[in-house]
Amino acid sequence: MTTDLSAVLPDGSDRTAFSETVAALRELLGADAVRTDGIEEFRDPYDWPEWDTHWPSAVVQPGSVEDVQGIVRIAAEHGVPVWAHSQGKNNGYGGGAPRVRGSITVNFRRMNRILEINEELGYVVVEPGVTFYELVDALRERGGSWWPSTPDLGWGSVVGNTVDHGVGYTEFGDHAAAASGLEVVLPDGSLLRTGMWASSTSRAAHVHPRGFGPSVESLFMQSNLGIVTKLGRRLSPAPELFAPVRFRVWEDADLVPLIDAARTLMLEGTITNIPVIGGILGTAAMRAPRKAWFDGPITEADYRRVMKELGMGWWNLRAALYGPRRIVEAKIQRVREVLLEAVPDGEFTALPTPGDQVSEDTLPLHPDRVQAGRPSQSLLKSVEWWGPDGGHLELSPIGRNTGAEAAHIGRLLREEMEAAGFDFWPSICLFPRSIVYLGVINFDHSDPERIQAAYDLYESAIRRLGAQGYPMYRGHLRGMDANQDQFDWNDHAYRRFVERLKDTLDPAGILAPGKQGIWPAAYRDRE
């Protein structure tokens, strides 16, 4: 037996006990699929600070669903926590690191089959190791008649992003809502399929939104109640005409009428994707680091200078229109009219492009292309804002989709961020009736003081924004408890309810303890 055991052991395990766990896993998976050293490759370079405090004891790589079932059974038997990640690319949320130090992490890179591409009805079924790039490539090889919804970066897992409530930018930009038919390994190692897929005969496994009886699908998203091993996900038909539109406004105060106008367009069905409104720092960062643009705090004069240099507005809306040519042309007119009525000196542009001609040549800019389900790595550059060693975190308060509320959240966020010495770097994802207001915290992770400041800000902002009515949509490992604390109605009835489910389904308390602030009984009792 190999003895290359990690320096970090699972809580409650000694070296002997742990070597037995590792031996059992190696017997199941093969020696090369269980690694206790040389695991730095699973460490996300943008999550360095995390890795140190959330180091796993081992990384295992299952090759099949049976392997995953075996892993959770061994973990339960040995009382060792297991943390599943898919690619580990959820930057800003913890990457491949577990919530509980010493957990065994399950990495899905070996389970990366696209199991079905249905071109008649427009859906795919994938394993957790499939990346967005792999999905995009597979669809393009088939002729590109179907588009996926993707996040900005394409290296992450389709399943991982979807089950973490990830957001993209097409009509299916609410990724969790676009999934139907999951296969799940439960903490006892048994297998469940959800929705119509719970019927062995149904032909609608991935196409009808739910089955007969209570729907349990969403129980396995942002969840430690099971490990998703297969997932169906809807695609959009490549439209005859694709029209990314942009609208730039010149004053901070223009955000209010801009958002109210965008909401009108979304509620009436003219805009059907997830539009984004951003400031200028993200774009500036993709060209050059902060020091090339600013010295010290950013004044209004600085901001306006860079706006001008980049040809951008104070706020910049992007959205996209999809469909038959005539309808998209009518939509472009409508969007232009409504936006210009709201902000008469705004600048409207549209780039109508035939759906079959979307490429880096026709649409060279990532923000346009990503709305056609084409991810890229271009945003990575922006992490280097404070220097080559960039770390980042994201605050993501949820509010109502109204201009007044967005402006209010922005003021709160800005205050928090600037008080802690960070730049206010907003971008706002618009859902028809709500917004997710992203406040990116970029920091220099070569500077321990700035790392600490970033994490302090992260947790305190979650609590302060939550208290004012704006809990977050997603959370980094370090903020999960603080985030869950905001869901406090009736003495945290929601958390207590999910804990009851957790204790029933995972009595050994081994699956991702603490994920999303949900702890198994054994851990709750320790407090």
Place this chain on the structure above:
Amino acid sequence: MTTDLSAVLPDGSDRTAFSETVAALRELLGADAVRTDGIEEFRDPYDWPEWDTHWPSAVVQPGSVEDVQGIVRIAAEHGVPVWAHSQGKNNGYGGGAPRVRGSITVNFRRMNRILEINEELGYVVVEPGVTFYELVDALRERGGSWWPSTPDLGWGSVVGNTVDHGVGYTEFGDHAAAASGLEVVLPDGSLLRTGMWASSTSRAAHVHPRGFGPSVESLFMQSNLGIVTKLGRRLSPAPELFAPVRFRVWEDADLVPLIDAARTLMLEGTITNIPVIGGILGTAAMRAPRKAWFDGPITEADYRRVMKELGMGWWNLRAALYGPRRIVEAKIQRVREVLLEAVPDGEFTALPTPGDQVSEDTLPLHPDRVQAGRPSQSLLKSVEWWGPDGGHLELSPIGRNTGAEAAHIGRLLREEMEAAGFDFWPSICLFPRSIVYLGVINFDHSDPERIQAAYDLYESAIRRLGAQGYPMYRGHLRGMDANQDQFDWNDHAYRRFVERLKDTLDPAGILAPGKQGIWPAAYRDRE
């Protein structure tokens, strides 16, 4: 103490034990809110046959959430099953009758407040006693700038229909998907709020699709895990232009290209509501009973004669378009082109109507108006197909949204129905990627032989269609076990999973035992 006890007692209760239960309920709710006789008014006239075999022991009418909490606590203490219905108007599914004879039914007519109408973001929050008519009236009194999605008949409960996975005909016709933020009384009497409403501070309680952590909202739909006491639901803005469209085709075989064309229009986003394709019997029945149209079995010549008389096609599609005038006009053109390309001799009509002018004058026909969220009672007439004592049931197999599959399901359904001596009375609800193929079983409930034939057909068709790949979307009390049996993958892993949740949340097994084929441990052990 009153001794007007029902002839039917809860299973395991004797008259003394039951009178104690009733006394406890009367102490909580007041004597007039607990009825053990004179309860025929809660009996749905279209569900007569059901009522006899599913008679409750008492009907209770809570006036508040606290009352509901008290009811389930008393029920658990006394070991008496409780069945919640809202208005009891779910015709064809059991009306106000409980699954287990002798249950105490909870009727919500006294909890009928509309708690919020939000005109900025377009949503309402309602109690379970609010009917669709009440909601429609309240919205019209406010100026009619927001439309609800409703089923055909308006007398039922908004909450009841939504949590039973009911279907309507607007963009939010998938009612369950349009709900956000539920308040639920759990079987132990405790209270839970879901989604963003689980946060006491959040401003996005009913507008953002989910909260932080696993979403539990859908656990309480088609469910016996809790009783929903408040529910948020999205509304559609009244469009500048509303255009119901119809397309008639003349041959049975035209269904295939018709459905494939409709799918194209739905997937590309041109049609955003739930279209329906129907035959002619429903329309014929709204004018006169069967005997006025047909003698004996319906031949093709008969069918064509009535088609002509009604001015209808063999198949008749209806859909609706919503939005700014220019976009809707472009959509009308697109829909006409695609449908006529698919079935060149079909007949296309559109009735573009300004959104603020939708009324019985401008759109006299129910099928047009209901797509603007205006229910009516007109469909009730069709129940009298076999005579004034009409009963009806609905088969509702789910399949893929393809013409070939719809035609195949139709053949299977027709065979089942005609073999049992019933008319084949199809109507097909189109979701973007799936269909719900409704096969209405109309029968004469003054004839015990026909009642029995209807129920025999109902259960056998569920099993035979399920075996061939088409389980149902919803179920009458009598078909719930047969329906649940179709969800059989991995030795009924789904049912076993929900049973685990049931046993944890409702250890006394008192809440709606058997609903959707999910039974508490005590009942399972009896088998």
